[in-house]
Structure formats: structure tokens, C-alpha cells
Amino acid sequence: MKKSPLPVENLSGKGKQRECGKEALVKLLRWHFGHPDFKGKQLEAIEAVLSGRDCFCLMPTGGGKSMCYQIPALAKTGIVLVVSPLIALMENQVMALKEKGIAAEFLSSTQTSQVKKKILEDLDSGQPSLRLLYVTPELIATSGFMSKLTKIHGRGLLNLIAVDEAHCISSWGHDFRPSYSKLSSLRNRLPDVPILALTATAVPKVQKDVMDSLNLQNPLILKSSFNRPNIYYEVRYKDLLDDAYADLCNVLKSAGDVCGIVYCLERATCDDLSTHLSRNGISCAAYHAGLNNKLRSSVLDDWISCKIQVVVATVAFGMGIDRKDVRIVCHFNIPKSMEAFYQESGRAGRDQLPSRSLLYYGMDDQKRMEFILSSAESKKLQSSNSQRGLSKNSMSDFNLMVEYCEGSGCRRKKILESFGEQVSALLCKKSCDACKHPNLITKYLEELTSACAVRQRNAFSRILMSSSTDAIDNAQFSEFWNRDDEASGSEEDISDSDDGFELAKSISRSKVSKKSGINEKIEFLQRAEENYYQIKAPDKQTNKPDRNAISAMLRESSKQRLLDALKQAHQRLGDLKVDFEASSTFLESECFKKYGKSGKSFYYSQVASTVRWLSTTSSAEITNRVATSTTSHENSTCKENPPLTASTKYDQREKEIIGEEHCGNIELETSASALPLQNPSSSTKLPTIPSFSQFVNIRKSKETQPNASEKHSPKKLETNTKKRMRLQ
Ligand SMILES: Nc1ncnc2c1ncn2[C@@H]1O[C@H](COP(=O)(O)OP(=O)(O)OP(=O)(O)O)[C@@H](O)[C@H]1O
Numbered sequence: 001m002k003k004s005p006l007p008v009e010n011l012s013g014k015g016k017q018r019e020c021g022k023e024a025l026v027k028l029l030r031w032h033f034g035h036p037d038f039k040g041k042q043l044e045a046i047e048a049v050l051s052g053r054d055c056f057c058l059m060p061t062g063g064g065k066s067m068c069y070q071i072p073a074l075a076k077t078g079i080v081l082v083v084s085p086l087i088a089l090m091e092n093q094v095m096a097l098k099e100k101g102i103a104a105e106f107l108s109s110t111q112t113s114q115v116k117k118k119i120l121e122d123l124d125s126g127q128p129s130l131r132l133l134y135v136t137p138e139l140i141a142t143s144g145f146m147s148k149l150t151k152i153h154g155r156g157l158l159n160l161i162a163v164d165e166a167h168c169i170s171s172w173g174h175d176f177r178p179s180y181s182k183l184s185s186l187r188n189r190l191p192d193v194p195i196l197a198l199t200a201t202a203v204p205k206v207q208k209d210v211m212d213s214l215n216l217q218n219p220l221i222l223k224s225s226f227n228r229p230n231i232y233y234e235v236r237y238k239d240l241l242d243d244a245y246a247d248l249c250n251v252l253k254s255a256g257d258v259c260g261i262v263y264c265l266e267r268a269t270c271d272d273l274s275t276h277l278s279r280n281g282i283s284c285a286a287y288h289a290g291l292n293n294k295l296r297s298s299v300l301d302d303w304i305s306c307k308i309q310v311v312v313a314t315v316a317f318g319m320g321i322d323r324k325d326v327r328i329v330c331h332f333n334i335p336k337s338m339e340a341f342y343q344e345s346g347r348a349g350r351d352q353l354p355s356r357s358l359l360y361y362g363m364d365d366q367k368r369m370e371f372i373l374s375s376a377e378s379k380k381l382q383s384s385n386s387q388r389g390l391s392k393n394s395m396s397d398f399n400l401m402v403e404y405c406e407g408s409g410c411r412r413k414k415i416l417e418s419f420g421e422q423v424s425a426l427l428c429k430k431s432c433d434a435c436k437h438p439n440l441i442t443k444y445l446e447e448l449t450s451a452c453a454v455r456q457r458n459a460f461s462r463i464l465m466s467s468s469t470d471a472i473d474n475a476q477f478s479e480f481w482n483r484d485d486e487a488s489g490s491e492e493d494i495s496d497s498d499d500g501f502e503l504a505k506s507i508s509r510s511k512v513s514k515k516s517g518i519n520e521k522i523e524f525l526q527r528a529e530e531n532y533y534q535i536k537a538p539d540k541q542t543n544k545p546d547r548n549a550i551s552a553m554l555r556e557s558s559k560q561r562l563l564d565a566l567k568q569a570h571q572r573l574g575d576l577k578v579d580f581e582a583s584s585t586f587l588e589s590e591c592f593k594k595y596g597k598s599g600k601s602f603y604y605s606q607v608a609s610t611v612r613w614l615s616t617t618s619s620a621e622i623t624n625r626v627a628t629s630t631t632s633h634e635n636s637t638c639k640e641n642p643p644l645t646a647s648t649k650y651d652q653r654e655k656e657i658i659g660e661e662h663c664g665n666i667e668l669e670t671s672a673s674a675l676p677l678q679n680p681s682s683s684t685k686l687p688t689i690p691s692f693s694q695f696v697n698i699r700k701s702k703e704t705q706p707n708a709s710e711k712h713s714p715k716k717l718e719t720n721t722k723k724r725m726r727l728q
């Protein structure tokens with residue numbers, strides 16, 4: 001039911017300049033919002049801005065920052081201008097305020113011209129009924145709107161400018177938005193209007209940047225502790241789990257039908273994981289920038305209205321998500337920084353009730369993020385129009401995140417220390433896994449170190465990424481945080497650029513293929529592979545299972561997932577004439593072939609990407625892709641056909657890897673285990689696939705033979721190797 005606003009006249013004093021005492025402010029809070037009292041530093045912030053002083057307000061996520069400008073808007077006649085980075089965020093807040101009977105509006109490109117006209121007429125009226133006007137930074141930058149503001153200000157009706165999510169102004173911040181830099185002009189154009197900057201980003205360099213950029217004058221700086229005592233922090237190690245999907249599914253099921261968010265790095269993982277969870281009875285949906293606006297808002301609406309409980313999302317599911325009862329936030333991939341992690345995990349438990357943050361840490365995810373970050377940094381360094389702050393070392397930010405996962409100490413302490421808060425681990429009161437089960441965590445970390453031979457696989461993983469641009473080309477969209485290339489023409493619309501993705505893509509294209517000569521590349525790959533196997537060797541000696549290995553069970557479940565996707569494609573297309581079983585086996589094998597060596601995460605992503613492809617592609621494309629599979633599958637299982645000789649099989653395999661040309665008659669050992677592509681039921685013994693080094697050495701020795709045929713000439717070798725690198 002709508003409530004009429006508490007008349008301003010009811011407050012003590014008269015006229016615009018009256019003092020609003022604490023009592024009057026609490027009265028407003030109770031009347032309009034139903035909260036018994038102010039919390040944290042709200043009252044101090046409100047009193048400061050009402051007295052005309054600038055204020056910098058640093059409160060954690062869910063700390064109640066909005067109240068710091070909403071109450072001042074109700075305490076004085078006139079308008080509070082709120083600058084906000086997201087249309088969705090403005091919409092939510094305006095809707096919530098209107099429901100409370102408070103006159104609030106937002107101006108954005110999404111509104112009809114009629115609505116905009118009405119708002120502007122009200123502003124021009126000399127006695128606006130509006131109390132809060134939400135706008136985007138882009139609108140502030142337009143001369144038309146600025147002159148309107150100046151007019152309102154001239155009439156003495158602009159009481160306060162609140163810059164919400166003010167960290168967006170800083171290129172050091174995790175959500176830097178170039179359009180926010182346009183706010184620097186506010187102080188000059190409207191010199192005596194107090195500015196309130198609000199953020200939950202606690203990094204000192206961001207604070208300074210915000211205050212400098214907005215030109216705050218002697219601001220009252222209010223900082224609350226960033227401790228979120230109601231959140232239990234936990235890390236699980238993907239490399240020690242058989243199946244992270246199944247683990248997450250169990251976690252969500254055992255938590256009951258609770259509200260949750262699962263963050264993934266890539267859109268494809270969101271889609272796939274969401275399908276998997278839904279199939280296992282969890283009420284959920286995917287949310288990412290690859291979905292159209294309509295679908296995205298319907299997912300958001302369904303989640304906010306409790307029609308679905310879990311959203312599996314990229315970082316596009318971002319700022320201002322206002323559901324208080326989120327009980328669990330899972331990170332299925334490691335976030336890029338502690339700041340990002342804090343913001344995202346902080347969406348849990350905004351109602352202060354016990355909640356949980358669970359991060360799945362995988363070595364491959366870590367390598368992948370390192371790769372992305374280092375690529376992004378080199379692009380920024382190269383960029384001719386590099387801006388202030390771009391020398392920011394995102395790698396050292398990321399290392400804090402890695403330390404959070406790989407260190408054995410209190411997780412809460414690590415979070416708070418990364419924001420400059422020195423606290424005792426006693427503060428945690430066993431509300432993180434490291435404090436609650438220290439021995440277990442130590443054991444896990446030991447297992448992790450020995451099972452994965454931690455960091456040194458790096459080189460090999462990177463080479464795989466660099467040389468397999470197709471992995472990225474296959475629409476494995478990741479969503480990142482750098483909005484540096486925010487198109488000026490895109491007005492307010494927010495968000496979800498794939499800048500980071502584009503960046504990683506372009507750099508990965510150039511990294512190996514353009515900068516070094518082919519021989520150097522080959523040597524590099526050989527060295528990386530040697531390292532890889534040297535590191536893996538100790539595992540074999542101690543007979544420890546390689547926890548990063550892709551188990552038969554996992555492969556089977558991936559196959560099942562692909563089978564389901566094929567069946568769905570059949571339903572969608574109606575005319576899909578392929579053998580589903582054989583095709584799903586083939587597609588799974590392709591994923592394994594590509595990423596079997598590089599670990600679960602890459603493999604997961606590839607399966608997810610294939611599922612996504614199946615959900616959008618045509619019958620003809622599916623048939624073309626799986627046609628060879630069905631043929632070769634039939635060949636390998638057909639009893640009437642004579643068994644293939646080792647060399648024939650090898651040729652066949654080489655054709656797949658290198659391209660059309662085979663490598664001649666190379667005698668090789670036969671080994672079934674070396675063939676990830678084979679049908680598990682087939683007993684045919686097939687030859688070992690040579691390692692990259694073996695392959696190159698064989699080619700080299702052929703080259704040095706005087707009678708080597710033309711097709712083994714260095715030029716040819718280079719062509720073949722290029723093809724291999726492209727296809728790996
Ligand atoms: N004084 C108060 N007493 C009780 N609850 C409050 C009070 N002030 C705000 N809240 C509630 O706290 C929740 C979070 O408020 P708000 O959205 O303003 O937080 P925030 O600091 O802006 O968070 P974020 O960083 O996520 O934007 C809201 O549900 C709000 O109703």
C-alpha cells in the first residue's frame with residue numbers, strides 16, 4: 001500500500017535552511033522505510049551533507065549507503081541528484097522508492113520520450129514535486145542536461161549530488177567506467193552543492209582517486225569496517241574433486257531451496273552449469289551478456305520475485321543486485337581480484353543472517369586468469385592513448401586472490417588485510433574453513449601441491465592457450481570488467497562489454513604466431529612439453545592419482561550432457577538425422593582430444609562450448625561435423641572390416657591433427673591408452689600418438705635424410721606445424 005510522504009513541515013524548523021535534528025531524521029527513517037534506527041555511519045553522513053559538507057562514505061556492500069542520500073532528499077525541499085552507473089540499479093531503486101510513496105524518477109535512454117518530457121517539465125516548473133532524480137554519468141555530460149541542472153541550482157533547488165558506486169570513477173577500481181570521469185566537471189559547474197561519494201571499494205588508492213577526481217573539499221571521510229561477520233568463507237579445490245559440477249550441485253541441494261548466485265568466468269559455463277543444475281532439480285537460470293535484454297530482465301525478475309532460486313551468472317550480474325536473502329554465493333572460477341571477490345561474495349547475507357561464500361579454486365582457472373590479466377596488461381601498455389592509472393598491476397591484485405585460496409591462514413583476515421584493515425584472526429570466530437578446520441585445510445593444500453605440481457605447468461597451459469585461438473573463437477565468451485572501451489554512443493547502457501575477451505583473443509592470436517619465428521615456436525613448445533612431463537613424472541613415481549586428470553566418470557557425464565544437447569537440438573530443428581550415441585561420443589572425444597592434457601577446467605569449458613554450439617547451430621552444420629565421427633566410429637567397431645594397421649590409424653589420427661597430409665610410414669608402438677578418441681568398448685589396439693617433441697624430432701630426422709621426399713622439406717614441415725599449432 002502506498003504511503004504518503006511525511007510532510008516536510010512536520011520536521012523541526014522552517015524553510016530550506018532549517019536544521020534537521022537526529023530525532024527528525026529518525027522519524028523520517030521510521031515513517032518512510034520502517035527501520036527503527038540508523039545503522040553504522042549513516043547518520044553522520046546524512047548530517048554532514050545536510051550541513052552542506054562534502055562527504056566520502058565507504059561502507060561495505062549492503063551497509064545501507066542509499067539511505068545516506070535518500071533521507072536528505074526527504075529532509076529538505078528540492079532535489080537530490082543521484083548518479084548511478086546502471087540502468088537496472090536505477091530502475092530498482094526508483095521502483096522501491098515509488099512503492100514507499102517517495103517521488104523519485106530516473107532519466108535514461110530506455111524511457112519513452114513522453115515520460116522524459118513529464119520529468120523535465122516537473123524540473124522546469126520552479127516547484128518540482130520530485131525528490132530524487134537518478135541519472136547516468138553520460139547524461140550529466142550533455143550540455144542540455146547540465147544547463148537544466150544549472151537552472152535548478154539557480155533556483156536554490158539542488159540540495160545534493162550523490163555519486164553512487166563512486167569507485168567507477170577510478171581506473172584503479174574494479175569497475176572503472178570512463179564516463180564517470182565526466183563527473184569531474186560537477187564541482188566547477190555547481191560549486192556550492194555538496195557532493196556525497198559512496199562506494200564499497202575499500203582500496204586506499206581508489207579512495208584517493210575518487211576524492212581527487214570529484215574535487216571534494218574538506219570532505220568528511222566515513223569508513224566502516226569491511227568485516228561481514230554473517231558470511232562463512234570457504235574454498236574448495238577443484239583439482240581434489242572428482243567432479244566440481246556434482247559437488248556444487250550437492251552443496252546447493254543440501255543447502256535447501258535457498259537463494260543463491262553462482263559466478264562463472266564464461267558464458268558457456270553459465271549455460272552449461274545452469275542446465276546441469278536444473279536437470280538435478282535446482283531451480284535456476286543462466287544470466288550473462290550473451291542473452292538478449294528481454295531474457296536477462298526476465299531472469300532477473302524471476303530471481304528477485306523468488307520464481308527461481310539460483311542464478312548462474314557472469315560478472316554481468318553485477319552492482320546493485322538487491323535481494324537481501326541471498327544465502328550462498330559460489331565462485332565457480334577464481335575472480336580476478338580481492339575487490340571483485342569481496343563485492344560479489346558480499347551479495348550474500350545482506351539481511352545480516354548467516355550466509356556462505358564458496359569459491360571453487362582450480363589450477364587451470366588460475367593459469368587462465370593469469371593469462372588473461374597479463375594479456376590485458378600488455379595491451380594497455382601498448383595502447384598509445386594509455387590513460388592515468390593504466391599501469392595498475394592487476395597481477396599483484398590477482399596474487400592476493402591466489403594467496404586467499406592457497407594460503408592456510410584465516411580467510412576473513414586475508415580479505416580484510418587486503419583492504420588495509422589489520423585484524424586479529426580471533427575476529428573470525430571460526431567462521432571460515434581455515435579457522436574451523438585448520439588441519440583439513442593444511443592436508444588439502446599438501447595434496448594440492450603434490451597432485452598438481454602446482455605452478456610449473458603454467459608454461460604448457462599457456463602455450464596451449466596461445467596456440468589454440470580456436471578455443472576462444474568457439475564463442476567461449478568470458479565477461480570481464482574493463483569498460484575502458486565503453487562506447488560513447490552507447491549512452492547509459494551499461495555494461496557487459498566483451499572488451500577483455502576481445503583483448504585476450506587478439507593477443508592470443510598474435511602471441512605465438514606473429515612474434516617469433518617458427519623454429520623458436522617449436523623449441524618453445526618442446527621445452528614447455530618437457531617441463532610438463534617432468535613435473536608430472538613425480539606423480540607417477542609415487543603412484544598418486546592425478547586429481548586434475550579427467551576421470552572416466554566425468555567423461556561419461558560430459559557425453560551424457562552432449563547427448564542431451566543433441567536431443568534438444570533434434571527437438572529444436574526437427575530434422576536432425578544423426579546417430580545420437582555415436583555423435584555424442586565423437587563430440588566428447590573432440591573435447592578430450594583438445595584439452596585432455598590441460599586439465600578439467602579447459603575440458604569443462606570445451607564441453608560447455610560444444611553444448612552451446614549445439615543449441616544454436618543448424619542441422620547441416622551438426623551433420624557435417626559429426627559425419628566423419630559416425631564413419632570412423634563405424635569403421636572402428638565394424639567386425640567385417642579388417643583391423644586397421646598401426647600406420648593406417650596413425651595416418652588417420654595425424655590427418656585429424658595436422659590436416660590433410662599424413663606423415664608417411666612411421667613405425668610406432670601400439671597402445672590403447674594413448675587414444676582418447678577410441679570407443680571404450682572397442683578392443684582394437686591402436687598406436688601411440690607421439691608427443692609434440694617426438695613428432696618434431698621425427699620430422700627433423702626426416703629432414704636431415706638426403707632422400708627425404710619433397711613433402712618433408714622444411715617449408716612443408718613449417719606448414720604442417722603451423723596447422724598443428726592451429727588445430728591443437
Ligand atoms: N538503518 C537501517 N536499518 C536497517 N536496515 C537498513 C538500514 N538502512 C538500510 N537498510 C537496509 O539495508 C539493505 C542494504 O541497503 P543499500 O542497498 O542501501 O546498501 P548499499 O550499501 O547501497 O549496498 P551495495 O553496496 O550493495 O549497493 C537494504 O535492504 C536497506 O533497506
Ligand SMILES: [Mg+2]
Nearest residue numbers: 065066164320
Ligand atoms: Mg548501493
